[in-house]
Amino acid sequence: MDEPKGTKPRTSWPRKALLILGFLFALAVIALVAMAVSQNKPLPKNIKYGIVLDAGSSHTNLYVYEWPAEKENDTGVVHQVEVCKVEGLGISGYSQDPEKAGLSLQHCVKRAQEVVPEQQHRETPVYLGATAGMRLLSLQNRSIADRVLSAVKKMLRSSPFNFQGARVISGQEEGAYGWITINYLLGNFKQPGWRDFLPHLRSSTGTSGALDLGGASTQITFVPDQEATESQENSLHFRLYGKNYNVYTHSFLCYGKDQALRLKLASDLQSTRNGSLLDPCFHPGYLRSMNISDLYTNPCIANGEQPLPFTQLHLRGNGDYKRCRMTIQKIFNTSHCPYSSCSFNGIFLPPLQGEFGAFSAFYFVMNFLNLTTEKSPVPLDKVTSTVETFCSRSWHEVKAEFPKVKEKYLSEYCFSGTYILSLLENGYGFTMEKWQSIQFLGKIGSSDAGWTLGYMLNLTNMIPAEKPPTRPLSHASYVGLMVFCSLVLVAVLLLGWLTFHRPKCLQKGLI
Ligand SMILES: O=P(O)(O)OP(=O)(O)OP(=O)(O)OC[C@H]1O[C@@H](n2cnc3c(O)ncnc32)[C@H](O)[C@@H]1O
Ligand SMILES: [Ca+2]
Known part of the structure; x- marks a missing residue:
């Protein structure tokens, strides 16, 4: 129907109002979304760095860690971005020429200068912790050990980083920081969040024990079931993220794999007359000679042992796992125990509890023997038979199969595998069943398993005693x-x- 001329359409005003309203509404929505987007734009990353040198008995490693500055107190935010292996000996190996211990670190310090942005060099802390090699050198000759430490301090002080100290850490600290490292990296210190109240999503709030096998010492650290401890020197107390932990730890000096081999050889030598030894822990066809004096100038070898009428040891392998195990067994003294239960040498050990992460040489050796898996652990009888078969292979054959593996490592995997089994089974009492709770770990995420990360977290106060207050919602969700x-x-x-x-x-x- 035609509209009468001269009259405006009756709907024009409400339509206009609707249009204006719609426009304003759209504007409001755009403003809100723009606000949300701009507010949530990621801020420029503020990264912090920390450097730790692990001056072990066999060699030194330099680690660079990084973390976002604003999340310093959260769990699991620090991770390793670089590891630099120092060429040559561990610092305790420079006792004849201590200055060289400092110089040996130069290459890795330069590498750290490339990894950490230059403008942050001054504020980046650097720590050096020396372990069992330096503990032994201090026992042997305190003043030489001090000179070695002075040389590495001088070197690190002259670097552009913020030098925070170089010292020999105790075996207890080594065990404790290893335990902190792996539990931090595994996320075991996280407090339960709302998700954990849903049973199928609940994460374990327990911790994992730590087993570290070095060249000169070995550590076992875990939270035992029993509250009261029988031995104060093996007991540590931590309060981390609002939770208390009573931890058992022990470090066996001289029971790292290099020193354990020396203990074994010294014990075997007592029953030879001319310095030649048929050694079941080396492959058939393997030959090695060494100075007896090198073996004995070491605080690990008991002074009371007979002086020997020969100067050279000539070792010939015969690759017999069972006999090897028997000779190794002799270095564990299980004849006395002043507590309700012991590992060996009269050292208190409470019943093993929970899962364990085994790293350093535990991992290197098991990994070489293809006995580490991401999934379920390899059963103990399979591990034993693998080591047994490996030991029985001729040195000639083994060398031909692994031409690229360092001869020192390759020749000792049979001894090391057997030693690991003796230590874990006979020393600590990991039965067939308990063995399944051991996971052999090289890295967790991008970080190596070891004591260095825990050491840095502690020295930079990055693991608070109380749980840091958190907002119920993240900024984005808000x-x-x-x-x-x-x-x-x-x-x-x-x-x-x-x-x-x-x-x-x-x-x-x-x-
Ligand atoms: O803790 P301490 O006792 O001071 O010793 P460390 O820190 O030098 O000891 P590591 O964990 O670095 O190494 C433990 C042992 O494993 C040896 N090792 C290192 N890498 C290895 C590999 O790839 N295969 C076999 N053995 C290896 C090394 O020579 C030591 O004897
Ligand atoms: Ca070590």
């Missing part, structure tokens, strides 16, 4: 929720207005 609620509110208001005012445009027949 902004998202605000936008969503605002939209709902606008929609409700609009709907209410439309329902109660019933603008003419919505009345029947007008639209």
